[in-house]
Amino acid sequence: MPRPRIHDLDVVLDHAEALAVAAGxxxxxxxxxxxxxxxxxxxxxxxxxxxxxxxxxxWIRAARRFLDVxxxxxxxxxxxxxxxxxxxxxxxxxxxxxxxxAERYPASSRLVTMLRHDEVLAAELPESVAAEVRxxxxxxxxxxxxxxxxxxxxEDRRAVEVVTACIVDLPTALLLSxxxxxxxxxxxxxxxxxxxxxxxxxxxKH
Numbered sequence: 725m726p727r728p729r730i731h732d733l734d735v736v737l738d739h740a741e742a743l744a745v746a747a748g749x750x751x752x753x754x755x756x757x758x759x760x761x762x763x764x765x766x767x768x769x770x771x772x773x774x775x776x777x778x779x780x781x782x783w784i785r786a787a788r789r790f791l792d793v794x795x796x797x798x799x800x801x802x803x804x805x806x807x808x809x810x811x812x813x814x815x816x817x818x819x820x821x822x823x824x825x826a827e828r829y830p831a832s833s834r835l836v837t838m839l840r841h842d843e844v845l846a847a848e849l850p851e852s853v854a855a856e857v858r859x860x861x862x863x864x865x866x867x868x869x870x871x872x873x874x875x876x877x878x879e880d881r882r883a884v885e886v887v888t889a890c891i892v893d894l895p896t897a898l899l900l901s902x903x904x905x906x907x908x909x910x911x912x913x914x915x916x917x918x919x920x921x922x923x924x925x926x927x928x929k930h
Contacts, residue, residue: 732763733771734785735761736757736761736763736768736771736772736778737781737782737785738831739757739760739761740752740757740778740779740782741782741786741831741832741835742760742831743756743757743760744779744782744834744835744838744839745831745834745835745838748838749779749838749839752775752778752779752782753775754768754769754775754778757778773850774848776847776848776849777849777850777853779839779844779847780844780847780849780853780854780856780857781853782835783835783836783839783841783844783857784853784856784857784860785832786829786832786833786835786836787836787841787857787860787861787864788860789825789828789829789832790821790822790825790829790832790833790836791860791863791864791867793821793824793825793828793829794818794821794825794867794891795867797814797817797818797820797821797824798814798817798818798867798870798871800817801813801814801816801817802814802874808875810874811871811874811875812875812919812922812923814871814874815871815875815887815890815891815918815922816915816918816919818867818871818890818891819890819891819894819895819914819915819918820895820911820914820915821891821895822895822899822900822905823895823899823905823906823911826905826906827906833905837900841857841858841860841861844857845857845858865884867891868884868887868888868891869884869887871887871891872884872886872887872926875887875922876925876926878926878929880929882926882927882928882929883926885926886921886922886924886925886926889921890918890921890922891918894914894917894918894921895914898910898913898914898917899911899914
């Protein structure tokens with residue numbers, strides 16, 4: 725059986741993502757995705773190996789899209805200024821990445837709030853696929869370390885935790901948990917909260 729083209733696989737992932745968003749991740753089965761995409765069960769098994777790998781590939785694509793958006797925003801902020809002001813703006817833009825991500829990829833945005841990387845890794849996966857999942861998670865940590873280095877020339881745990889609060893905890897509390905990704909007032913408050921947290925800075929090193 726010939727392997728489907730990459731474009732076809734992306735279409736399969738689109739249908740899988742739509743099923744997950746509409747009916748939950750358990751609704752993503754080989755049979756359901758085959759029916760939605762028009763591909764045969766056999767073609768999907770040939771391409772993904774198992775339902776677990778299909779779900780993992782769906783998550784990997786969504787996570788990669790998010791990181792591409794976040795890194796794009798960070799890079800633009802750092803290129804648009806110099807010194808501490810640019811670093812602070814980079815953290816602010818990184819915090820706003822979930823909103824930008826939702827505008828560009830609505831279904832992928834919903835998916836990453838529904839499915840955590842540890843849940844993906846809990847399934848039986850080929851090691852190469854599990855390594856990709858772990859790699860995406862490490863890439864998010866790398867963004868935090870990069871921002872911490874720009875802000876305070878530090879990459880220790882305490883400094884990175886402050887950045888984590890800014891670009892993970894605050895957006896989750898203000899934007900994601902309240903479904904206010906498109907609310908301009910909430911995004912303004914997020915920016916203010918992030919600037920305050922960055923200004924307060926990290927605790928001293930031990």
